[in-house]
Amino acid sequence: xxxxxxxxxxxxxxxxQLHKGVHRRWIREGWPDSPKNKGIxxxxxxxxxxxxxxxxxxxxxxxxxxxxxxxxxxxxQMAIDGMRIVQDGVEMAHxxxxxxxxxxxxxxxxxxxxxxxxxxxxxxxGGAGTSA
Numbered sequence: 001x002x003x004x005x006x007x008x009x010x011x012x013x014x015x016x017q018l019h020k021g022v023h024r025r026w027i028r029e030g031w032p033d034s035p036k037n038k039g040i041x042x043x044x045x046x047x048x049x050x051x052x053x054x055x056x057x058x059x060x061x062x063x064x065x066x067x068x069x070x071x072x073x074x075x076x077q078m079a080i081d082g083m084r085i086v087q088d089g090v091e092m093a094h095x096x097x098x099x100x101x102x103x104x105x106x107x108x109x110x111x112x113x114x115x116x117x118x119x120x121x122x123x124x125x126g127g128a129g130t131s132a
Contacts, residue, residue, distance in 0.1 A: 004093040016108040024056040071102035
């Protein structure tokens with residue numbers, strides 16, 4: 001595979017997997033016990049299971065929104081202002097499939113295959129709502 005395309009795919013897939021964090025579990029079970037987290041845990045203790053799941057969904061949407069906005073900014077910088085992302089001397093491909101960074105990220109986040117592949121990756125299948 002072309003190294004610039006490989007870097008692109010690795011970057012997008014890495015970002016697509018970031019949703020697999022601890023926050024959903026912490027909302028269910030409580031934040032780590034510390035004085036700094038007391039207010040959060042006090043709030044969580046007053047919520048029922050359904051409300052905790054809704055809160056976890058909101059937090060996940062906010063997290064995804066931040067990634068989406070950042071990718072939109074980076075895509076514009078690359079398309080309009082000539083920004084390039086380089087790792088170990090390899091310049092990352094820009095829109096190798098004709099779509100913006102955030103579109104490819106969202107597609108992979110949902111578990112879809114890359115346009116040049118037949119099957120989705122097992123690690124990314126399931127997409128949204130599969131957080132720990």
